[in-house]
Amino acid sequence: MFFQKEIETAPRSEIEALQLNKLKALVKYCYDNVPFYHKRLTEAGVTPDKIKVLSDIQYIPFTTKDDIRDNYPFGLFAAPMKDIVRIHASSGTTGKPTVVGYTREDLDMWSDCVARLCVAAGATEDDIVQIAFGYGLFTGALGLHYGLEKIGATVIPTSSGNTEKQVMLMKDFGTTGLVSTPSYALYIGEVAERMGIHTEDLKLRLGLFGSEGCTNEMRDQIEARLHLFATDNYGMSELVGPGVSGECQLRQGMHIAEDHFLPEIIDTKTGQVLPHGETGELVITTLSKRGIPILRYRTKDISRLNYEPCECGRTHCRMDKIKGRTDDMLKIRGVNVFPSQIESVIMTIPQIAPHYQLVVDTNGVLDTLEVRVELADSSLLDRFSELEDLKKTIHHKLQTVLGINCKISLLEYQSIERTAGKAKRIIDLRNNGRII
Numbered sequence: 313m314f315f316q317k318e319i320e321t322a323p324r325s326e327i328e329a330l331q332l333n334k335l336k337a338l339v340k341y342c343y344d345n346v347p348f349y350h351k352r353l354t355e356a357g358v359t360p361d362k363i364k365v366l367s368d369i370q371y372i373p374f375t376t377k378d379d380i381r382d383n384y385p386f387g388l389f390a391a392p393m394k395d396i397v398r399i400h401a402s403s404g405t406t407g408k409p410t411v412v413g414y415t416r417e418d419l420d421m422w423s424d425c426v427a428r429l430c431v432a433a434g435a436t437e438d439d440i441v442q443i444a445f446g447y448g449l450f451t452g453a454l455g456l457h458y459g460l461e462k463i464g465a466t467v468i469p470t471s472s473g474n475t476e477k478q479v480m481l482m483k484d485f486g487t488t489g490l491v492s493t494p495s496y497a498l499y500i501g502e503v504a505e506r507m508g509i510h511t512e513d514l515k516l517r518l519g520l521f522g523s524e525g526c527t528n529e530m531r532d533q534i535e536a537r538l539h540l541f542a543t544d545n546y547g548m549s550e551l552v553g554p555g556v557s558g559e560c561q562l563r564q565g566m567h568i569a570e571d572h573f574l575p576e577i578i579d580t581k582t583g584q585v586l587p588h589g590e591t592g593e594l595v596i597t598t599l600s601k602r603g604i605p606i607l608r609y610r611t612k613d614i615s616r617l618n619y620e621p622c623e624c625g626r627t628h629c630r631m632d633k634i635k636g637r638t639d640d641m642l643k644i645r646g647v648n649v650f651p652s653q654i655e656s657v658i659m660t661i662p663q664i665a666p667h668y669q670l671v672v673d674t675n676g677v678l679d680t681l682e683v684r685v686e687l688a689d690s691s692l693l694d695r696f697s698e699l700e701d702l703k704k705t706i707h708h709k710l711q712t713v714l715g716i717n718c719k720i721s722l723l724e725y726q727s728i729e730r731t732a733g734k735a736k737r738i739i740d741l742r743n744n745g746r747i748i
């Protein structure tokens with residue numbers, strides 16, 4: 313039920329006292345060992361002795377992805393290279409990757425955090441878990457790998473791709489747990505069906521999904537197709553990788569490992585810290601990392617913190633599922649639209665397969681949004697009036713939720729590209745110079 317019960321169920325006052333001690337030590341560690349932070353903190357007038365209470369964190373300047381990139385590759389490392397035992401990096405679509413380094417202590421802390429979330433989700437030493445994340449610089453695969461080994465589960469490092477083989481091994485090895493992105497899990501289900509394998513006959517029982525968003529409606533689809541209990545976990549390479557937070561079996565938010573990560577929610581525009589319970593951009597300070605400690609990292613992920621006690625007994629606060637990212641919130645004719653809102657709607661329409669793409673463009677004056685979805689049964693393509701009715705239904709449901717008009721395109725089953733990693737769902741044609 314717990315991996316580190318004492319800390320996972322510690323009273324709030326104890327958690328906060330620990331956080332304050334660690335924060336003070338962290339600011340000093342950064343100030344003394346990273347010239348970038350020394351300069352930043354000095355400019356902001358923050359010397360380590362300025363941190364007296366937790367809320368003094370507000371005086372510390374934010375760190376962004378650009379700060380890490382500007383100091384490429386190792387400029388923000390606080391530990392000497394002889395103490396760094398592992399490097400990871402996030403791919404990033406443009407320019408250089410963001411590079412992170414781990415000391416041995418960091419790796420230990422990381423695998424503890426992942427072990428916690430796996431146990432919280434229901435994994436045990438009896439599980440046989442297939443890791444279908446890509447092994448390599450990406451933190452997902454090795455992160456889950458070490459955490460699951462730590463709890464004594466049997467790890468099968470299949471890596472991503474080669475989907476038919478994934479299914480074959482799942483059947484032959486009696487795999488009980490699957491680690492992947494939610495979209496790849498759906499694809500594995502599709503391939504199994506194509507191979508004539510009934511997923512209900514497999515031993516799969518638990519999904520540890522993360523690295524991309526997954527609405528509850530999408531989760532229902534995954535569970536129906538793979539016959540397992542699907543859980544969500546969150547993290548990012550700059551902070552550690554997976555292990556920042558994860559759902560317990562009650563699935564009412566993801567418990568943050570608060571002894572290692574100090575969360576805040578800020579207003580993206582003003583940078584002001586928002587009161588508990590408000591939705592905004594998640595900012596995280598890594599309290600324990602030695603290799604590359606990060607002060608107040610702007611994740612760009614939108615969420616909300618919940619400090620109410622959870623019935624599972626864990627006292628660490630929970631963050632809501634990620635609503636979207638500040639940089640993938642679509643602004644359509646002045647209205648803010650999150651892809652997750654669209655996902656929630658289309659996942660509940662039975663005639664539609666759970667794959668979609670959003671194309672944003674402009675007709676010269678106004679933004680346009682096209683929602684491309686696949687028909688679950690392509691024979692519907694021959695029945696014009698049913699197709700038109702379906703389009704109207706989807707259009708109406710989306711308009712009710714989003715408050716804007718969008719174009720619905722019904723595509724043949726499997727015409728949207730499947731990926732083994734994070735799904736690419738948004739095509740924004742507005743800024744490529746094609747249209748003025």
Ligand code: DLL
Binds near residue numbers: 525548
């Ligand atoms: O995706 C780390 C990870 C791996 C987390 C495996 C969980 C499982 P990056 O590649 O650096 O790291 O991407 C981080 O992915 O800022 C979010 O936008 C998104 N993300 C990660 N987990 C979730 C989640 C890994 N559970 C970025 N829900 C983050 C929604 C997620 N988005």
